[in-house]
Amino acid sequence: MPASAAPLNFVILLGSLRKASVNGGVARALPALAPEGVTISPLGSVGDFPLYNADIQAEGFPPAVEAMGAAIKSADGVIVVSPEYNYSVPGVLKNAIDWLSRLPTTPFKQKPILIQSASPGALGGARMQYHLRQSFVFLDAKVMNVPEAMIGGAYGKSDSATGDLTDAGTKDFLAKQLDAFATFARG
Secondary structure, three states, X not given: OOHHHOOEEEEEEEOOOOOOOHHHHHHHHHHHHOOOOEEEEEOOXXXXXXOOOHHHHHHOOOHHHHHHHHHHHHOOEEXXXXXXXXXXXXXXXXXXXXXXXXXXXXXXXOOEEEEEEEOOXXXXXXXXXXXXXXXXXXXXXXXXXXXXXXXXXXXXXXXXOOOOEOOHHHHHHHHHHHHHHHHHHHO
């Protein structure tokens, strides 16, 4: 089988804890939008990680951190879907990255990364994405640059009760972005 046709497994790192989050809705939509030969599955919740503390690390990595790190290490790529909080990365996501970055297996090293965000505002989480990219530079990850997915006006593109993505145009764009990410990951 040529490398360009090899099956891929991507995992989703969700930076939101809210059940009806529009970012959660985007994340839940991705498996159905994946191109042929690509499976996409969610990782555990970043809410299962304690606040990073070197004293806790000295006693051993929490099981949730080890499990997520192993899943990232074995995946062909990571899709980070996250809201923007206060012009930056949500604390719960940054905390998870801080924990994962300290694993001796270095799960993000040279890992293909795709960043997506949704926001009720017009910029769609752009500032969060720029800050998150800085962290991934330090972690030696390979972040795909284009096309970017910054979904502005997300409340009008989602079910208000569940956060599930309902906008056909946005789904079509995300499907094309996932196709580009598959090519990037195989590169």
